Amino acid sequence: MSYSELKGLYHLRETIGSGGFAKVKLAYHSLTGEKVAIKIMDKRSLGEDLPRVKTEIAAMQDLCHQHICKLYQVIETADRFYMVLEYCPEGELFDYIVAKDKLEEEEAKIFFRQIVAAVGYIHNKGYAHRDLKPENLLLDEDQNLKLIDFGLCAKPRGGMENVLYTCCGSPAYAAPELISGREYLGAEADIWSMGILLYALLCGYLPFDDENIPQLYKKIQSGKYETPWWLSQDSKELISAMLQLDPKRRVTINQLVTHPWLMEAIDMPVEWNSKYKRKVDDDCITELAVHYGKSRQEMEADVQEWKFDYLTATYFLLLEKKMKGRPVRLIQQQ
Numbered sequence: 001m002s003y004s005e006l007k008g009l010y011h012l013r014e015t016i017g018s019g020g021f022a023k024v025k026l027a028y029h030s031l032t033g034e035k036v037a038i039k040i041m042d043k044r045s046l047g048e049d050l051p052r053v054k055t056e057i058a059a060m061q062d063l064c065h066q067h068i069c070k071l072y073q074v075i076e077t078a079d080r081f082y083m084v085l086e087y088c089p090e091g092e093l094f095d096y097i098v099a100k101d102k103l104e105e106e107e108a109k110i111f112f113r114q115i116v117a118a119v120g121y122i123h124n125k126g127y128a129h130r131d132l133k134p135e136n137l138l139l140d141e142d143q144n145l146k147l148i149d150f151g152l153c154a155k156p157r158g159g160m161e162n163v164l165y166t167c168c169g170s171p172a173y174a175a176p177e178l179i180s181g182r183e184y185l186g187a188e189a190d191i192w193s194m195g196i197l198l199y200a201l202l203c204g205y206l207p208f209d210d211e212n213i214p215q216l217y218k219k220i221q222s223g224k225y226e227t228p229w230w231l232s233q234d235s236k237e238l239i240s241a242m243l244q245l246d247p248k249r250r251v252t253i254n255q256l257v258t259h260p261w262l263m264e265a266i267d268m269p270v271e272w273n274s275k276y277k278r279k280v281d282d283d284c285i286t287e288l289a290v291h292y293g294k295s296r297q298e299m300e301a302d303v304q305e306w307k308f309d310y311l312t313a314t315y316f317l318l319l320e321k322k323m324k325g326r327p328v329r330l331i332q333q334q
């Protein structure tokens with residue numbers, strides 16, 4: 001394959017993942033030398049999944065948060081989509097849990113606080129993820145979680161108080177109201193999935209499981225699950241508050257951020273604000289202006305168009321370098 005559209009912009013390396021309709025390759029962004037993950041999708045093989053890609057791109061262009069995998073650039077050609085994404089080399093949280101069998105409470109707490117921050121942020125922006133599971137949480141090189149796969153997310157018209165109907169996501173993580181075909185609120189269904197997620201982090205297996213889907217649905221709709229002896233009272237209480245069959249009795253994201261189990265030993269509520277500022281970073285603008293031979297005003301105006309072109313990617317990757325204490329410098333091309 002040539003991937004000629006990336007020539008000069010990114011140096012492509014090995015394939016690091018290949019899912020259903022996408023291949024993910026490691027690449028180096030040529031102007032900063034920073035590593036990125038490029039998700040490559042062939043339009044023909046996408047078939048009816050094409051709308052999912054458009055949904056994901058639109059959502060990720062609107063989301064900018066330390067626990068959401070950053071979209072840097074989108075390249076669309078006649079027969080392909082390329083999504084240039086934040087590099088998450090430690091792989092999926094799913095594999096991390098499997099490798100450790102289950103997590104100690106304090107480690108699970110750190111991860112779960114990051115998940116609550118990410119979900120609180122997207123709900124605040126009017127999005128429901130609808131496919132929350134450990135496979136969709138990646139670890140970056142500092143073991144921070146990054147939420148991915150917004151292909152099934154929903155931004156209900158008129159706000160999160162408006163109901164949704166589409167039954168989607170992974171059965172074992174799906175809320176009872178969602179699998180019963182009733183209308184549901186995206187935020188409440190996400191909270192249920194987070195309850196399943198927390199149970200999986202602490203126990204290393206799922207509260208409702210059955211390879212026969214109708215049997216699995218019966219178990220979910222019964223709302224009955226076992227809790228192993230090693231769970232603390234507080235963690236059992238939190239899981240129970242999230243796995244309430246009646247979505248109106250379920251804990252809300254606003255109540256979650258100050259829940260005792262999440263606050264214990266950390267004594268700070270979960271902060272879901274993005275660490276990214278609205279205002280563009282002056283050092284990055286200066287370096288870009290010098291490189292492109294433009295005034296700072298022009299450069300700032302160009303960047304703030306947020307076209308998710310190579311300039312958007314270069315700006316965000318320069319900002320990443322600054323946040324990691326590396327020099328805010330572009331590689332001078334010969």
Ligand SMILES: O=C(Nc1ccc2c(c1)CNCC2)c1ccc(F)cc1
Pocket residue numbers: 016017024026036037039069085086087088089090091138148149
């Ligand atoms: O960076 C990603 N995956 C990645 C990167 C490096 C390595 C892996 C995955 C797996 N282990 C080897 C190193 C990645 C990032 C975003 C995404 F949507 C999908 C995958």
